[in-house]
Amino acid sequence: MHIVPERDIPDLLTREASFDAVENVFAAMAAGDAYNFPVVREAIGHEDALYGFKGGFDGKGMVLGLKAGGYWPNNLEKRQLINHQSTVFLFDPDTGKVAAMVGGNYLTALRTAAASSVSIKHLARKDAKVMGMVGAGHQATFQLRAALEQREFEKVIGWNYHPDMLPNIANVAQEAGVPFEAVPLERMVEADVVISITSTFAPSIMADHIAPGTHLACMGTDTKGKQEVEAALLARATVFTDEVAQSVSIGEAQHAVGAGMIAQSDVHQIGAVINGAHPGRTSDDEITIFDGTGVGLQDLAVAARIVDMAIKAGTAIEVDF
Ligand code: NAD
Numbered sequence: 001m002h003i004v005p006e007r008d009i010p011d012l013l014t015r016e017a018s019f020d021a022v023e024n025v026f027a028a029m030a031a032g033d034a035y036n037f038p039v040v041r042e043a044i045g046h047e048d049a050l051y052g053f054k055g056g057f058d059g060k061g062m063v064l065g066l067k068a069g070g071y072w073p074n075n076l077e078k079r080q081l082i083n084h085q086s087t088v089f090l091f092d093p094d095t096g097k098v099a100a101m102v103g104g105n106y107l108t109a110l111r112t113a114a115a116s117s118v119s120i121k122h123l124a125r126k127d128a129k130v131m132g133m134v135g136a137g138h139q140a141t142f143q144l145r146a147a148l149e150q151r152e153f154e155k156v157i158g159w160n161y162h163p164d165m166l167p168n169i170a171n172v173a174q175e176a177g178v179p180f181e182a183v184p185l186e187r188m189v190e191a192d193v194v195i196s197i198t199s200t201f202a203p204s205i206m207a208d209h210i211a212p213g214t215h216l217a218c219m220g221t222d223t224k225g226k227q228e229v230e231a232a233l234l235a236r237a238t239v240f241t242d243e244v245a246q247s248v249s250i251g252e253a254q255h256a257v258g259a260g261m262i263a264q265s266d267v268h269q270i271g272a273v274i275n276g277a278h279p280g281r282t283s284d285d286e287i288t289i290f291d292g293t294g295v296g297l298q299d300l301a302v303a304a305r306i307v308d309m310a311i312k313a314g315t316a317i318e319v320d321f
């Protein structure tokens with residue numbers, strides 16, 4: 001088996017490779033060639049940790065495996081370790097033998113950013129000029145860096161619940177050579193594309209904060225009870241997701257579906273748009289929403305690329321196991 005340690009991954013993994021892997025696996029999911037297994041997530045009653053597994057099988061890319069890990073809230077304070085910890089295990093689909101063990105932390109940030117970028121590529125208006133960010137935490141920087149590659153953005157506007165964190169995203173915009181302005185939430189109506197990536201349980205983005213024609217990628221809601229966007233906005237929009245079952249149970253659509261404002265059948269797989277089976281955006285006035293819940297197959301697809309890259313670079317550690 002091959003081992004690719006966390007420390008090697010930032011030098012190996014590119015945004016382009018992550019984007020390509022995620023776009024392909026979303027397409028395979030919609031075509032019925034790849035499927036995710038039910039997610040396990042447990043409070044283990046030790047260190048307040050949430051631990052779980054996300055797995056799946058991509059029969060087209062021939063990738064089988066799981067990401068194991070979760071959230072240890074005391075890590076940073078007690079041990080100077082990051083709170084999110086995960087590792088990907090890949091298996092040979094022909095034999096079941098373990099094939100690789102890959103650090104999952106940096107990978108998670110790039111695969112999550114790749115998901116919103118894929119949605120921008122396929123659903124945002126081609127003439128989008130203003131990028132809006134709601135959120136300025138760890139994931140937000142990766143999200144913005146990747147999104148700015150999808151259109152000729154001329155300006156970034158940003159809002160965050162904790163304003164002291166805004167320099168995180170202002171710096172990313174500056175590095176990309178795009179002017180940044182901190183704005184109140186009401187001014188998100190000026191954005192053509194909005195990404196929300198926060199951990200809130202009460203919506204920040206109200207229906208009248210989003211103008212007709214906007215594409216909104218909701219990336220923060222990945223658990224029952226979390227909510228970034230007023231449910232009424234989903235009723236006004238065309239809603240897409242990575243995986244419908246997750247969208248309506250742990251994603252942003254859980255609230256609109258739960259309140260009967262939209263039906264599960266109103267939530268479409270982004271992979272169908274990639275494959276040409278769904279038209280995607282059909283007018284310049286339409287609001288499109290991508291509910292990015294985060295699926296195991298994204299992790300596995302990107303991990304498989306990392307292993308290939310590490311073998312090519314000669315940095316993969318080979319173990320006779
Ligand atoms: P972080 O702790 O670094 O940042 C949290 C962000 O949420 C900050 O911008 C913070 O200001 C904001 N926030 C906190 N409380 C808020 C409130 N009450 N109202 C509005 N905003 C509030 O976290 P992160 O690592 O950047 O993760 C952000 C979210 O993304 C989390 O909910 C995480 O679970 C989720 N996530 C989703 C995926 C996916 O695949 N969809 C992947 C990774 C993380």
